[in-house]
Amino acid sequence: MPYWNDWGYFKPKPRIEKKGGIKSQSKRGNFGDTWWGKRWIAVLESFNLGARLTRGRSYARNGSVLAIDIASGEVKAKVQGSFPQPYKITIKLKALPDKDWRKLAESLSTQAIFAAKLLAGEMPQEIEEAFKAEGLALFPGKAGDLETDCSCPDWSNPCKHIAAVYYLLGEEFDRDPFLLFKLRGMERDKFIQLLGAATPTAKDEAAELLPPEPLNAEAVIYWQGALLPPDWLGEARTPPVAAAVLQRLGNFPFWRGNETVSDALRGAYMNASARGLEVLAGSEQ
C-alpha cells in the first residue's frame, strides 16, 4: 500500500467497517488450537509476508472476511477491504488423486486410532507420518504448492486478504479436520468408508415428530398416571468438571460474535448448579 500513496494515485482509505463478518475465535496470540490448525498456519507464516501477515491477522479477527467456501482443490472467499465491493479471493491446493487416498487409507487401517479420532473430529498426529510414508503430503510444503489470487489492487501475493482467509481456514480446520481432506479432494464419508468405519447413523429425537397418542378416559390413566419409583430422579450432584458441555460442544462453526461462546456462557453453567439446588431443596428453608 505505501507505494500507492507515494505515487499519489489515491488517498489512503480506511477499511470499510463491516459488522457481522466471520471473526476469529482467538482474540490474541497464535491462531490454531490443534496441531493441524497450527501446522496449516505455520505454512503461511513461513512465506515471510512481513507486515501483510500482521494485517491479515487483524482482518481475520475484526470480521473483514465475509464468506468462505471450501471445495475440492479450491477455496473461495470474500473479504471487505477499502473498496465498497468486497474482494474476491481464491486459494487453490492440488487435490490428491483417488488412488493415493486408497493407498493411504490402507496403511491407516492398521491402527484404530486414525478412524476413531477422525470420526470424533480430530486429526491424529501420526497422520502426517502416514502421508509421508506413502510419499504424500497433507499440508502444502512451499509457496508454490498454493495458488492464490485476490481481486485487490495489491500486487504482492499472498496479500493481507489472502492471509486473513488463510488464518480463518486454520480455525475451521481446527473444528473440522475433514475440511482439509475436502480441500485435498476427499469427502469425509468416503474416506471413513475406506478406513472400514462408518459414520454412525444418528437421530436427533428433539427434532422428530412422534406419532399421535390419543388420550385414554379411564380414570386412573386420565387423572393419576403411573407412579414413579422413589429414586427416579437420581442424585443431583454438581459435576466435577464445570461447563463440560461447552467443552464438548467445541468451537462454533464460522463464529461472528464478539465474545466467544464459551467465554460468554461459562458463567451461566456455573450459576445454574446453585439455582438447581435451590429448586430441589424447596422453599422450606
Next chain:
Amino acid sequence: MLWGEAAPETVAPAPKRKTKARKAETWLYDAGAARLLQALGEVVDGLNIEADDTLPLTLWLPAFKGQALASSVFIADARPDLTAPQLSPFVVTALPLATVEAVELLAHCMQRTTLAAGLLVGNDLAYWANVLRWAGALTVRQQFMPGVQTAEGNYYARWQPLLTGNEAQRLTQLAQAMPHACRAAAIDDAAPDTAARTVLREALGVFLDQLIRDSTPSTSVKPSGKKAKASFDSLHDHWLHALRAEQATLEGTPAELQQLATQVRDWQRPLTATTATAFRLCFRLEEPEDESDGSALSSRRKATSSWYVRYLLQAMDEQSLLVPVAEAWQPKKPTAKVLQRGGFKPREYLLAALGQAASLHPSLEASLKTAAPAGYALDATGAHQFLTESAWLLEQAGYGVMLPAWWTRKGTKLSLTARARTTTPKFQGSGGLGLSEIVQFNWEMALGDEALTYAELEALAKLKAPLVKVRGLWVQLNADEIAAALDFWKKHPQGEATVRELVQMSLGAGEKAGGVKVSGVNADGWIADFLAQLNGNTAFTEQVVPDEFNGVLRPYQVRGYSWLAFLRQWGLGACLADDMGLGKTIQTLALIEQDWHAQSEKARRPVLLICPMSVVSNWQKEAARFTPDLPVLIHHGATRLKSAAFKRAAQPQAIVLSSYALLHRDQALFDQVAWSGVILDEAQNIKNAATKQSRAARALKSDYRIALTGTPVENNVGDLWSLMEFLNPGFLSTQAAFKRNFFVPIQAQGDQEATERLKRMTSPFILRRLKTDKTIISDLPDKLEMKVFCTLTKEQASLYEAVVKDLSATLDGGSEGIQRKGAVLAAMTKLKQVCNHPAQFLGDNSALPGRSGKLARLTEMLEEVMALDERALVFTQFSEMGELIRKHLQEAFGREVIFLHGGVAKKQRDRMVERFQEADAQSPRIFLLSLKAGGTGLNLTQANHVFHFDRWWNPAVENQATDRAFRIGQRRNVQVHKYLCAGTLEERIDEMIERKQSLAASIVGTGEGWLTELSNDALKDLFALRQEAVGE
C-alpha cells in the same frame, strides 16, 4: 408461546371444587375465576393477576353419557357404575401464567399433596412439579446446552436439556407416567393427541430455560434502543445476548435466522444425536492384582501390576450382558452370534465410540494405536483421575462406566482422619461428672480404623499417590491434606477438650483438626464407657423404677426410661420418638418420678412440660394415675397465674404443665424458674427453628431437655436441626452450616453419604422404636386400649354450660316421668355433640378447624398413623359428625377418607371394604364408620388403629366395633383409642362404668336409659363441667 396454552392446563384442575353447572358445555366441577385466584393467592405471594386475566379454556375431559367424572373423590363421589367414560370437550376457567409464575407455583407444589386446608394438588399438577424437579436436577448436573427454538415462524434463544444416558431413560419413564389430563388442552377442534414425550420435552425445556435465565445475571451488553437487533454486530451476538436476557426472541430475516438454527443444530449434533445401537461401550476400572502384603505402608512395597481400564460392550436391553471389546473386533463364533442382535456392527461402532471417548478422556488415546484396542493400563494417579473426573464425563456422554464397589458404595470410602486418644483414670460413674469436665488427649491420625505412626504418615506423604492400599483397603489420599496433617500433628501432639467436645468428636461432629476430619475418640476409663454407651455399643445399666411409681413398665419401656435417665444424668438432650401407643408418656413420667426422689427435698425443682392444648388433659390424667405423689400445676387458661405468683406456685411442683401457645407468650414467666428439666411433647411443634415458640423453647434454662414425638423425625432432614438445637445446642453447628452440609446434599442431591453422617451424629440422641420391632412386639399385648383425654375449647365449654343450665332449669321445674326422661336423654345427646364439635351441635355448616379439642387430637394422631403408612378405623355414633370428620380430614391430608354410614348401599359398602383392604399405595388409609352401620360383620384387618371418637357407654358394642380390626387375619397389634373430654360427663360416665364393671353388663348393657334413673342432684353432678375441662 408454549405457556399461553400449557399453563392453564396445569393450573386449572388443581383447585376444583364442586359448583353448579352454568352452561351445558361448562365443566360441572369448574372452580371458576374467583376461587382459582383465591387459591393461587394462598399459595404464591405477590402474583399480579386479576380476575380479568382468566380465560375460558377447552379441555377434553372424561364423562359418561353427559355426566362429568370428577378428577377425585374430594370433588365428587366416585362413580364406579359409569364404566366406560368418553372424552369430550368442556370449557373450564383457566388462568394463563407466565413461565416464571408457573415455575414459582410448581416449586410450591413439590412433594406436597395439600397446599392449604381444602386446597389439594391435583395429580397432573404434582406431575408437572416433578418435571420441574427434573429440570432442577438437570440444572445442577449442568446437562443442558444453548440452542435455538422455532415456533410459528418465530425464533427464540433457548437453553435446551441434554437428554443422554440416564436422562434419556428418565424421559421414557416420566413420559409413561404422565397423567393424560396433562395433555387435555384442545388444539383447534380435534381431540388432543400430541405424544406424551413431546409434551414432556417441551415443558421440561421451558422450565429448564427459565431456571437458567433466573440464575444468570443479565449480560452487561445491553442492546441500545428498542429494536434489539440493530445494536448487535451479528446474529451470533444477538443469540448470546438473548440466552441471558429476559427477552428470548431473536429478530432478523427469515433466511439468516434459519441459517443460525441450522448452524446451532449442526454444532449440537455430536451431543444430541443418539445412536440407537444394540450395544454401548462400557469402561470397567479394574484394581491391580493383590500386592504381596497389600499395604502401602510397607517399605517392601513393589510396583507390581497396575490399574486397568477394560473396554466392554454392554447390551442395551440386557445390561448384565458384557462382551470384552478385545473379542469384538474379530469375533469368533459364539461371540459373533451374541453381537449380531439388532444388526449391530461392532467395528464401525467401536471406532466411532472410542474416538469420541478419547476426546473426553485423552488417556485412552495411546491404547488406540493397535488394530484391536482392548483397554489400557494406568497408575494410581490415573486411576484416581478416572474415578473422580473421567468416569463422570464418560457417563454423562452416555457410556457405561463400572467402578470398583468400594468406590461406589456410599459412605464407606476411607480417608485420612484425626482421632483423640485419652487416658483417664477410672472414675466412679455417678454424680459429679459433667460434660464440662476438661480432658487431656493425644492426637492420632488414622486411615479407616488403622492408627498411623508419625513415620507411617510421612511415608504416605512420600508416596504422592492419590490412591493407596492400606491393609487390603483402598484409601483416597490428598497430598496437601497429608502435609497439613503432618504439620498440625508436629505442632499439636496434644490437646484438651471438654467431655462435651469429645462426644462431638466421637460422633464425627467436631471441628476439623489441621484440615483433617475428626473421626472419633479413642478413650479408656469412664469416658470410654460413657462413649460406648452413648453410641449404643454397650448396653447401659437398666434403672430401677422408683417404688412411688404407680404402674408397671413393660420391658422395652424400662429400657426407654433407663435411656432417658442415662442421657439426663449427663445433661444431654434426648428425643424419645417411639411409635404411637408404645407409652412415651409413661416412660417420661417414670423419669420425672425418679429424678424427683433422687434429690433431697430442698433441692427439688420442677419440670416444665409443654404440649399441645389438645393433650394437656391427657397428661394431667396420666400423671394422676402413674405418679399420684407428684404435685402438678396446670398453667393455662385465662385464670392462669401471673408474675411472682406463678414463680411461687411453680417452685414446689414436680411438673408444671403448659401449652405451646403459652411457651412464647409466657416466656418471661417461665424464665423466672430454674427448671430441673424441660420436656416438649409432640416436639414436631418446634420443627421450624425460626418460629417464636421454637426460639422460646431453646431459651429455657434447665438441667436436661427431652423431646417426645411419634412422627419419624429422622425422615425430615429440614426439621432435625431445630430439634437437635433444642436438645443439644451446637451439636449440629449453625443452621447455615447445617443447611450446607446436610440439608442441601440430602434433600436436593440425594447424597447417601451425608445421610449416613447425619444419622451417626444424631442417633445417640434419638430413640425410636416401632410396634413391629421384634423386641417390642413380644412385650405388647395384641390389643392395646387407651383412653385419650381431650380438652374443650372455650366455645365448646360455653355451649356445654348453656345446655347444662337448661337442663337444671327443667329438672328444678319439677318435670317427671317421660318428660323428665326425655329431657335428660336430649341433654345428654346435646352434650355429646358439644364435646364432639360445636358445628355438630349447632348444625350450621360452619368452619371446622380450631373449635374442637377432640377433632384436633384426632387429626394429630391420624397424622402419625399416616406418616407410618398404617391404616385406621374411626367410629362415631353420629353420622352427621362422620360427615364433618370426613370433610375435615380430607382437606387436612389431601387423601381420600371413606365413610360408611346407614345410607350406603350394600354394593357400595362391599366396594369400600374391598378398597380399604387392598394393599395398594392409592387405597384409602382412613375408614370412617358409623357405629350402627359398621359396628358388626365387616372384616377390616388392614387397620391396626381403632378410634372411638365418641362413646356409646356400652363396652360390648364398642368391643364389637373394635373387633372389625382385631380379628382373625390381623397380624399386628391393634391399638384402640377411646376419646373422652376430660371434666365432662364423658369422663364421669366412663368412671362410673369402670367402677361398676360387674354391674356394667346388666345395667349399662341396655344403653343409656339407666342414667335417667339417677336423682336430680346426681344428674347435675354428672353433667357439671369441671374447671380442668377447658382449654383456652
